[in-house]
Amino acid sequence: MNKFIKTVLVATALSFGANLSAAELKVGYVQVDKILQEAPQTAETGKKLEREFSPRTAELDRLQKQIRDIEAQLDRESLTISETDRKNKERDASNLKIDFQRKQRELREDINLRKNEELGTLQDRINKAVTSVAEAEGYDLVIYGGVAFASKKIDITDKVLKALGKK
Numbered sequence: 001m002n003k004f005i006k007t008v009l010v011a012t013a014l015s016f017g018a019n020l021s022a023a024e025l026k027v028g029y030v031q032v033d034k035i036l037q038e039a040p041q042t043a044e045t046g047k048k049l050e051r052e053f054s055p056r057t058a059e060l061d062r063l064q065k066q067i068r069d070i071e072a073q074l075d076r077e078s079l080t081i082s083e084t085d086r087k088n089k090e091r092d093a094s095n096l097k098i099d100f101q102r103k104q105r106e107l108r109e110d111i112n113l114r115k116n117e118e119l120g121t122l123q124d125r126i127n128k129a130v131t132s133v134a135e136a137e138g139y140d141l142v143i144y145g146g147v148a149f150a151s152k153k154i155d156i157t158d159k160v161l162k163a164l165g166k167k
Contacts (some may be wrong), residue, residue: 028142029150030130031157039164041125045118049111056107063100067093129163130156 036042070109081089127158133156134142142156 025046025141026137026139027154028134028137028152029138029147029162030142030144031155032145034157035126035160035164038124038161039126041122042162045115045122049114049118051106052114053111056103056110060078060100060104060107063096063103067096067100072098091148099134126160127165129160133163 010059070089074081074093076141078086130142130144137156137159139156143150
């Protein structure tokens with residue numbers, strides 16, 4: 001969160017608090033990093049992405065083994081193989097390496113896109129859980145991370161994790 005947004009939040013909280021007595025203002029704090037680490041949806045997402053991309057990862061492993069096999073064969077037959085065969089095998093290995101690198105880059109990009117999609121979905125669920133806990137328990141203000149200090153008595157992170165299905 002940038003400094004401007006933090007300043008606006010603090011100013012809003014202070015002005016909100018000026019309209020209420022200190023006893024009436026109920027403030028909560030949520031540790032988003034802890035929720036992202038411990039929410040059951042995080043582990044589910046990791047497994048889901050692993051299943052989704054495992055065929056492509058296996059294909060990369062197969063290509064890498066094929067490259068190693070060709071290079072090992074070239075090393076073993078270096079003295080007995082004809083120049084033409086050696087060049088052909090080197091070209092095959094080079095083409096496989098290029099294909100491998102392209103597929104590896106595409107896989108990385110696709111995984112990052114899917115991770116961002118899943119993170120967006122998880123953030124929506126976290127926001128709904130925070131809102132649910134805040135409304136159910138009558139909080140006037142709930143602040144996410146980026147806070148210099150928050151006492152344990154206003155930390156509602158465990159309640160949010162419970163709302164997400166953990167604990």
